[in-house]
Amino acid sequence: LNIRERQSEARAPFAPLAQVTEDTTDPEVWGRNWPKEYDSYKRTALETRTTYGGHGGSEALPQEKADRDPWRTRIFAGYAFSLDYRDRRGHAYMLQDQESTKRLTKPQSGSCLHCHASVMPLYRKLGNGDAKAGMDATYKMTYQETHAQLTAMGHAHPVACVDCHEPKTMQLRVTRPAFIDGIQRLANSDAPVPQLPSVQQWRDGKRDRPYDPNLDATRTEMRSYVCGQCHVEYYCSTKMPLTFPWGHGLRARDEEQYWNETKFPDGTPFYDFEHKETGAKLIKAQHPEFELWSQGVHARSGVACADCHMPYMRDGAGKISDHWVRSPLVNINRACQTCHHVEEDEIKARVATIQNRNHELLERAAAAVTDLLDAMNAAKARGATAAQLQAAFDLQRKAQWRLDYIAAENSMGFHAPQEAAMVLGEAADYARQGQLAALRADAPAAAAAAAAARVTASH
Amino acid sequence: LNIRERQSEARAPFAPLAQVTEDTTDPEVWGRNWPKEYDSYKRTALETRTTYGGHGGSEALPQEKADRDPWRTRIFAGYAFSLDYRDRRGHAYMLQDQESTKRLTKPQSGSCLHCHASVMPLYRKLGNGDAKAGMDATYKMTYQETHAQLTAMGHAHPVACVDCHEPKTMQLRVTRPAFIDGIQRLANSDAPVPQLPSVQQWRDGKRDRPYDPNLDATRTEMRSYVCGQCHVEYYCSTKMPLTFPWGHGLRARDEEQYWNETKFPDGTPFYDFEHKETGAKLIKAQHPEFELWSQGVHARSGVACADCHMPYMRDGAGKISDHWVRSPLVNINRACQTCHHVEEDEIKARVATIQNRNHELLERAAAAVTDLLDAMNAAKARGATAAQLQAAFDLQRKAQWRLDYIAAENSMGFHAPQEAAMVLGEAADYARQGQLAALRADAPAAAAAAAAARVTASH
Amino acid sequence: MPMPRTLWITLAVLAGLLLGVGGVTLHEARALSYLSSDPKVCVNCHIMQPQFDAWQKSSHHAVAGCGDCHLPHDFIGKWLTKALNGYHHSKGFTLQDFHEPIMIKPRNARVLQANCLRCHEDLVHDLVRTRDRSRPGDELQCVHCHASVGHGDTVGLGGPERAADLPHPARPTL
Numbered sequence A, B: 001l002n003i004r005e006r007q008s009e010a011r012a013p014f015a016p017l018a019q020v021t022e023d024t025t026d027p028e029v030w031g032r033n034w035p036k037e038y039d040s041y042k043r044t045a046l047e048t049r050t051t052y053g054g055h056g057g058s059e060a061l062p063q064e065k066a067d068r069d070p071w072r073t074r075i076f077a078g079y080a081f082s083l084d085y086r087d088r089r090g091h092a093y094m095l096q097d098q099e100s101t102k103r104l105t106k107p108q109s110g111s112c113l114h115c116h117a118s119v120m121p122l123y124r125k126l127g128n129g130d131a132k133a134g135m136d137a138t139y140k141m142t143y144q145e146t147h148a149q150l151t152a153m154g155h156a157h158p159v160a161c162v163d164c165h166e167p168k169t170m171q172l173r174v175t176r177p178a179f180i181d182g183i184q185r186l187a188n189s190d191a192p193v194p195q196l197p198s199v200q201q202w203r204d205g206k207r208d209r210p211y212d213p214n215l216d217a218t219r220t221e222m223r224s225y226v227c228g229q230c231h232v233e234y235y236c237s238t239k240m241p242l243t244f245p246w247g248h249g250l251r252a253r254d255e256e257q258y259w260n261e262t263k264f265p266d267g268t269p270f271y272d273f274e275h276k277e278t279g280a281k282l283i284k285a286q287h288p289e290f291e292l293w294s295q296g297v298h299a300r301s302g303v304a305c306a307d308c309h310m311p312y313m314r315d316g317a318g319k320i321s322d323h324w325v326r327s328p329l330v331n332i333n334r335a336c337q338t339c340h341h342v343e344e345d346e347i348k349a350r351v352a353t354i355q356n357r358n359h360e361l362l363e364r365a366a367a368a369v370t371d372l373l374d375a376m377n378a379a380k381a382r383g384a385t386a387a388q389l390q391a392a393f394d395l396q397r398k399a400q401w402r403l404d405y406i407a408a409e410n411s412m413g414f415h416a417p418q419e420a421a422m423v424l425g426e427a428a429d430y431a432r433q434g435q436l437a438a439l440r441a442d443a444p445a446a447a448a449a450a451a452a453a454r455v456t457a458s459h
Numbered sequence C: 001m002p003m004p005r006t007l008w009i010t011l012a013v014l015a016g017l018l019l020g021v022g023g024v025t026l027h028e029a030r031a032l033s034y035l036s037s038d039p040k041v042c043v044n045c046h047i048m049q050p051q052f053d054a055w056q057k058s059s060h061h062a063v064a065g066c067g068d069c070h071l072p073h074d075f076i077g078k079w080l081t082k083a084l085n086g087y088h089h090s091k092g093f094t095l096q097d098f099h100e101p102i103m104i105k106p107r108n109a110r111v112l113q114a115n116c117l118r119c120h121e122d123l124v125h126d127l128v129r130t131r132d133r134s135r136p137g138d139e140l141q142c143v144h145c146h147a148s149v150g151h152g153d154t155v156g157l158g159g160p161e162r163a164a165d166l167p168h169p170a171r172p173t174l
């Protein structure tokens, strides 16, 4: 094999035309060395519409999620996400879509840029070479101030080559401190990780140094890790450094447990926002693609994000990774059919079956959570006290976390169909239990106690 | 054996020794022609324990389901299934396990034998050659009388070769009138059938004669149809001929719709039993393996029951079907590894992940249904009238149907993981809505109305 | 099971292969298969029939035979693999003690990967080039996505019943 390798290099010497370094965030420069990848990379600005995914390209800002589902505004009442919460677009738009969200009318942390720009040079500067320290410096800074510094340095760019590639060898690597921090938290836990063999290998080893994705991960894992730097649930505000909640595992319930055990620096219990209607302290879920993927059979079978979202494409004499990162449903022949030798229409139909089931369950869970809000408002109108509503508050937090988790995840259940259905089933169950708790909130003590008992009984 | 012998074995000829006809129900006779299939057929008496499936062989009657899950007795209060409801065993026991169930202490229909014995000769006799007429003759007869006639004819035997094979050609064929009746009902409907291509083909054709599985079905479909003769939801009593409810499709909701639209011969609406605690009229789900399988990706990929439960096994240079019909988890190398080249332990782990999730959701839905029973009892204790409880009755029927559907299905969710999770999620949601309806049942009209409105809103 | 004879055969197979000459027993074992790269000789063992049938329908049957994919193409490795596989296969075939369905083992998987590259590296050199030198064997496995090129969708056949399949103590009651 080594012979083959050397021959291969002899034939295609690695002769870069342009010099690229850790500070070369401009993809155009890299593009001189790797024009094919660069060309496909630029296509992320193009339109890619599908039933539940994709986007309309440059035509306009993507649709407000609440235009489809009014409940999406209501469940975030009193929180920035009720002001403006749209569908995603391609990588080319990640910075401008962030800049133009009305959520920025509320104060936001500088760490927002972690996943929306090529931010590493700024991190190294702020941390005098230590990127993690640099990131931790940004959370207290305002978004605007951080953005200004990044622009001044000339790095105000969407995710760029250097964010996923080591400039000398072009090897995949992860750069984002929050990911390295989070995956180490996962490695140090005892959560089962059948889909991440290198983590188990590290656990079984000497453990004389922390798990290091760039040293320990297999190439297959790296093909998902680079995406896991951003497509994950997170906490990002000026109260606490940017955090990926992986200390108990990657399932929705594991992340919930992690947040429930988290305390703010001032020692008060963690929460994202107080719901304006009910006053409950809730947690927000953001795009947990990496986490949901990890619960599916594809992850277990070693199928990486890049396999479906950056499939190889024949290009003249060579074969390259399609850097037009997009919905696989507009690229089925490359994204699916190499492994599934089934007609394109049949593959579409299989995905539709999974996504439609998931969508129906999503609306069912949303209806339950909406009924819960009505019930809690009614109870308050009857004069129920916060103390009396405590059981309802807890159930609202559980139910909304689960509803939001699958609603915020971007594959409409495809990444792990059974797991997603389970999370939505729990959401509906907890929401209805919350309604019962609200109805009973101001009932005579005895009844209330009985109710509480029954509620816990059925957790 | 040495290599030369093996090579000659590879060319071993085949010669029929015994004459077998439509009336040869004794497998021993067929076994003289096909000793290998017969030998494996006899092994269905052997023990096959797994986490959620299999059985203990001849040691004793299988476990009462209620020993694991007390709620299984309560949800059937007032119905024969609350007397005695055990796990299944191998085919060798199908007749004796039926004979020994305490459910027979209540009057049962002669049609019970449709799926527990080699009953075709009796059907032909009772129908003067017309098997369907013969089956329809048995539903009014008592189980005991029918059993006596079958024994007198010498056919009191578990499922035998002749039930699945045409004696002259050994081709697969379906014999059971209730299946032919049911699959025709499905063919005549417009329910989508991507997993049964021959049905769609018949629909697109002239339709000058009814869909005939024995003429129209592909061989792959026959490898599931022979099982679909028995592993299906059914209605079997002296009130109405044996029926498979496939007029609107094969999903749990389709079968529910079919039953809800069914009337008894006397014109009263269909139901299985009246719940002793609440008085609601409920429907019972029985082992819908064929139906749940049809909703999974295996069915869509043309993977048949026989592929996993009767896999081919090499026999010298040829191959035979393993007639030891059993849990594939005790036969993974033949049942799964032919298609999934993955370590046996990894395959076990994947199934465990699916089944454990399903089991957890099952217990969640059961807790909700149990709470519903408590709530309805409480409402009645408060003096709520049947009229006031109507909404709760309807929701109990919906919730229990779905809980029972997945509880009665024997793969613990494996046959279609996402669909099973969806059905259980609906079960929990409807049960909790029922609790709310019960709580509000005897509230002032206005409130009740509002409640009803909200309940329908969230269907 | 006539052990001595079996042993003799397999040893002879090994020796014979290394020397590249055949003998009576060798011939009987069709071990000469391993001197040829003609697919037909691989199916002198019916065990190989499923793979042979599937290969004939595969995208490669016109361009690659069994040996092209499954035998190394550097001189030593080629003969060593022929000898080892010849030994394994004959032993397996004689003793019937191998795992069924047959699943490729790591060593042969590496041979296979090398052969994919042998024919296709012009096309995939970028993929190979960016692999991580520090972890040999960590390049993308072609079969991760192209497992079907040789034999279509996975083929294989479960083995005959073996004592281990039966519960102990086996107690049929029929």
Ligand SMILES: [Ca+2]
Pocket: A233, A234, A235, A283, A284, A285, A286
């Ligand atoms: Ca969050």
Ligand SMILES: [Ca+2]
Pocket: B233, B234, B235, B283, B284, B285, B286
């Ligand atoms: Ca039924």
